[in-house]
Amino acid sequence: MQQKQENTGLVWFRNNLRVNDNVSLKKAIENHKRVIAVFYFNPKHFKKEIFGFKKTEKFRAQFLIETVKNLQKNLQKLNITLLTFYDAPQNHLNKICKEFNIDTIYSQKEWTKEEVETNKLIQQSFSNKIYFIEDYDQFLYNPETVSNDFNNIPNVFTSFRKKLEKSVKVKSETTPTPLPKENLIENQTSIPHLKDLGFHNFEIHPKSAFKFSGGEDAALNRLNNYFFETKKVNFYKKTRNGLVGTDYSTKFSPWLANGSLSAKTIYWKIKEFEAEFGANQSTYWVVFELIWRDYFKYISLKYDNRIFKIGGILEKNYTWNSDENLIENWINGTTKDDFVNANMIELKETGWMSNRGRQNVASYLTKELLIDWRIGAAYFESLLIDYDVHSNYGNWMYVAGVGNDPRDRKFNTQLEAKRYDANYKFRKIWLEKTLF
Template identity: 35%
Template sequence: MKNITIYCFRNDLRLFDNPAFLKATIESDVLLPLFCHPNNHLIYKGIQRIGIHRQTFLRQALNQLRSHLRSLNSDLLEVNGNICEEIKKISEAIDATKIIFEKIVSPEELDEEISIRSIGISVETVWQSSMIDLKDLPFELENMPDIFTEFRKLIELKKIITQAPTSLPKKLPPLPEKNIKFNSNFNFSKGIRYKYSSFPYLEEQFNGGEKNALSHLENYLLQKLPHTYKETRNQLFGIHFSTKFSPWLSIGCISAKYIAFKLKEFEDKFGANESSYWIWFELLWRDYFKFLHFKYGKNLYLKNGLNKNARIINHNDDKFDIWIRGKTGNNLINAGMRELFCTGYLSNRMRQIVASYLIYDLDCDWRRGAQWFESQLVDYDVYSNHGNWLYIAGNGTDPRGGRKFNTTKQNLEHDPNNLYKELWLEHSINVSQI
């Protein structure tokens, strides 16, 4: 009996250093690569859950993935709808014996996995989205330290060696013999080009896709930018002030492990400093938010998160509206919200500032802000987005409570000459279509 496998791509749109996909190629006689488009329902007053920026970047990445698969005499089947129903129909049509996909532990994706397992054929999942492998952790996940600093110190104490990437498959098993329509003509809204975007995903070098992700990493290291990252990371706009790895990481065009591996190579060759360490430090924060989902799961999505003594919130949709439209009484906030809407990107510093303003100055529900970021950010990642909003709101694991930013102080420190505000407030930016 032939092993007929469906490989369902999720947030791992790459072939290089993809252990789950490599496993599928090794264990299968017949292999069908599949991508099921996520449900793009409306979240607020006609706003789509997946906005134009992420739609465009995802489409670019899928096109590149399909081209790569075709170069290996395979293809990518795209479907739209309920993932369980679609996989059930496909598995019956091709007599599939196994389904393989990467493990995602956020609530909706876990529910999807449970539904897929109910189909009745073998299901295997592989955890592969973190920099640190689960087997290398110096603690069981249910016992991981809640406080990031304690978590980091235990990780550093173990001195984990960054693993070399898994190989790129040189040959893929054949596609099913059954007649399958490989259709990529899905409707999506295309983003608009903005000259001053800090992540101009419509420019070819910043397109979604594995090839672009690997090229960007190589160029970033060639310019020796890791040596200055910590000094520039809090700037508000520009291409090179931060790594810009996050959009490609968010949908798995590149792995965090491979970035860490190449960063270590860079440090061995050109020397390590506090800035290069800080890139690893930020990747570790990303892991921390992932691992918290193993420990706390759906509790992270409650109104008060993990905080039993959370402040009372009097959410007001009118206040939320002026925030998303960039029409508050604060020009720094307005500039940030307009940049986000127009380009799908915000610096880490501005993300914290606008989040704090929504929570503490406008007294709105942090979960609504997290939803808006999910809709707008080109680099949306469920773990990091949710973790950072919990952190600012004081409903996560930090015993110090939330983070209220003084916008006057932030203005003086990060935009003293008003360059950022002028960039997004004085140009013709149309946010009226929200």
């Protein structure tokens, strides 16, 4: 076993808010006698952005607070203190490093624009030498085993998936070892309340399809429930296009998005389930969807900031409009299309929308109303409880015809409504006020 360093190691938690299968945490524990953890509620994440929406609305803010509380509790069990601040990391990390004699910071590797800018500012804020150990830890298939050159990532999903499935193995999970009790330090920081972040307290909508709490414990409960307690996973492929209730799909995305659940943990749970109860198309299809999630991360690695540009990765020069009335009607669920309206009201009331709903409302905005797709993406970014930069911008580009859809389809929302909501069950939930 290697000699542990005398200097304290710092784990800076970003979108990897879990203790299990967390490479940064594992490395810090292995390399240092003492470890401290820190999380920043960055004020910038709760401010309005260029299209006028707050970057994070109340649904994700509440979920994040719950997640960080749970992370603090789970770290405490490992005798690691989690300090939390309402501040930008670039204003503060250097103070912590001085105070606790830290020369190494461990974090998840992020590559999108804002995160890279933050990294630069952090590096500039240090006058002394600091080591940054960053690891990709948000993937099912780790980039180090997939490609040396992201330019070679195929632009068609099927080619990507087939190659991965044939040649790459999913790594095993890591588990952290507790440190001695003496590692704990006095913690005078506190986790902000919703009102500190600029929101009022609220109750989860009684008809929400996502009624779960934030945090790793809740994520693992859901995993266990969906697989072993109810065995709903056996029917996933048949139910995944559903619109009503908690169980038509896994609902793993909010935990995956902030990293309180790892894609590898889901994968290995599926393997465990298959070993006990047998594999079928549905158990495979959850992995298939997780590969989509990876795919959009690889596309963002390949194209970098182009995923945020109006022309998308295809650099298409379409004429988009930004008519405020049309946008307001879309947001408020007052368009001419009742299926779009029901989905948009669901999003506004709950922070959740099904995948089928997302595809339809995005297609309607971009291909029927011809509105600049980035406005839709920014609104989703604000409202979605499961917002993930790569999945959101990747899917929006795909639907808007500036991304990876080789067929550039337009959804016929009324046909979709007939197919997926023939008995109006879904529309009745969200359009009650206008139907009766």
